[in-house]
Amino acid sequence: MVKLDDKIEAMQDELVSAVQRLVRIKSVEDIGGGGKPYGKGVADCLAEALKMCGEMGFPTVNMDDQCGWCEYGEGDEMIAVLGHLDVVPEGEGWNYPPYEAVVSDGRIYGRGTIDDKGPVAASLIALKAIKDSGIRLNKRVRIIFGCNEETGAADMKYYLANGGEIPVMGFTPDGEYPLINGEKGIINETYEKDISDNGEYAILHIDGGVAGNVTPRYAEALIKAPKDFIPGNLPEKITVSGKDGNWLIAAEGVAVHAQHPEKGENAIGRLFLYLDTLPFEGSTKEAVSFIAGKIGMETHGERLGCDLYDEISGHTSFNMGVCSSDGKAISVKLNYRYPVTHEYEECQPLVEKAFTGNGWEQKAHQHKPKLYISEEEELVKSLMRVYREYTGDTSGPKSIGGGTYAKAIPNILAYGPIFPGDEVVEHMPNEYVSIDRLVENAKIIAAAITELVGV
Ligand SMILES: [Zn+2]
Incomplete structure (x- = not known):
């Protein structure tokens, strides 16, 4: 030529x-x-x-x-x-x-x-x-x-x-x-669960993350707790402070792009791991324990069962990018990506089943197939x-x-x-x-x- x-x-x-x-x-x-x-x-x-x-x-x-x-x-x-x-x-x-x-x-x-x-x-x-x-x-x-x-x-x-x-x-x-x-393949999904069923402890507000495709750098929850509440031994990068008679729990993370979430730290996951140590009740406890127990700070969807792998493209990348709550429901926005030699069917249904099985409703879903x-x-x-x-x-x-x-x-x-x-x-x-x-x-x-x- x-x-x-x-x-x-x-x-x-x-x-x-x-x-x-x-x-x-x-x-x-x-x-x-x-x-x-x-x-x-x-x-x-x-x-x-x-x-x-x-x-x-x-x-x-x-x-x-x-x-x-x-x-x-x-x-x-x-x-x-x-x-x-x-x-x-x-x-x-x-x-x-x-x-x-x-x-x-x-x-x-x-x-x-x-x-x-x-x-x-x-x-x-x-x-x-x-x-x-x-x-x-x-x-x-x-x-x-x-x-x-x-x-x-x-x-x-x-x-x-x-x-x-x-x-x-x-x-x-x-x-x-x-x-x-x-x-x-890239899946963007939002799930929401009602948490109106509260006891002495209640979530009043949650705000974490900026976008589905970014690992959250910061997340916070405002909670109601009884007068004798003591935050206890706080894990790393968690702070608790009084705010207008309630408690503000703040978690720090490290923001990275969701295509390699293992390089970051998920502030929402960290927040929920701490919230899960508190005695919430009813659907609030269910929701908190689910996020802490099934996702936490994992980056491959291990416990949700969607961690696939191939030599060409590595593991499933799993990112919980945004979480919000107004005290009546909790909503989480996910962005997860399955390896190129695997199929959507091996991945998404397991995530959906885990969420819906715990009483979460799918609010948004978008799939960009793998290539x-x-x-x-x-x-x-x-x-x-x-x-x-x-x-x-x-x-x-x-x-x-x-x-x-x-x-x-x-x-x-x-x-x-x-x-x-x-x-x-x-x-x-x-x-x-x-x-x-x-x-x-x-x-x-x-x-x-x-x-x-x-x-
Ligand atoms: Zn371009």
Whole structure:
């Protein structure tokens, strides 16, 4: 692929200007803004991307401003490169204007430069280099421009629900190299239990955690207790203090992302382990003992029975992220993830059964299925072959606990744009992409396309 590489190197300025055109349109989600599904900015950015495709000579489709694509090649089968044009809000702390795509020291700075407008531009340049080299493709290559990756991938749900063609294979340059060939299945659930049945001790209020997918750093409970209540020997990181004739119990934890809860400490679990030492009665006692006894500070769902394991992706990750109570009911928000070679059926029903068996009601449930394509499959072999050839890095593909855009449509995997050891700058102030890395991405993408098509 030396010829393609030379071509792509010669297109560096065109690549930089393509990134700039996309970054200079602020495409933060604004549902319904300007009459567009994800807002005017997102729709304008899609229009700009499609305009660039037109300038390069590719036919395009805009699917109701939900997403769009361009194609090159002939044949029944379609290979997809899936990127997205929406960005997260810029936030504070920038040394460069976030939407000007300033070039400085060999980098382009701006929101979306690495996630994911840079990789989208690199994909376009890769396809143009293939076309300009006169390489004929006997499969169609479709670069899909998603518009809602950052906030739920409703764009790809729309694509699939409205007859969008499913690729035979493909990749999304919206993860990391070498290749992510496994992503755990993710379950988000809320359970609630009535605790109105109180004795001398009662829970008046509980507040812990900020989100299902973060291990809680802090949790507190306000309880009513008899006059002679003595907190006793307090465990580590638990404090008890009087508050307006009641008692405030506070627990400290360590916040980490729920894809690796074992690296943190669950403040809600710690709080309940202490509460369980107090003589609550009735349904309050049932609820407290259940959370303390079945979850506590465990991070794999051991005693709930959902701790699955495989060598590829490790244990089930289990996180109780949020807990609240108004004194009448307790509600807990869970986020748990099962290993890539296991099934939802081996995991979720056990959790649900344990909760409902103790009188909890399921209030919310959402499942993002796992994704796994084995190393024996052509897609994994081809993408790894290209990556190794370009980088000399012989490490294998990875499985992760998080979910990437690859889950949004079938038969694709996350491949690039971030190389091992590169600084992580997505969603941060001063997001940038190095121009060298961008060119390298374009070369790898071009080679991967020709490899998957079988040129
Ligand atoms: Zn992204």
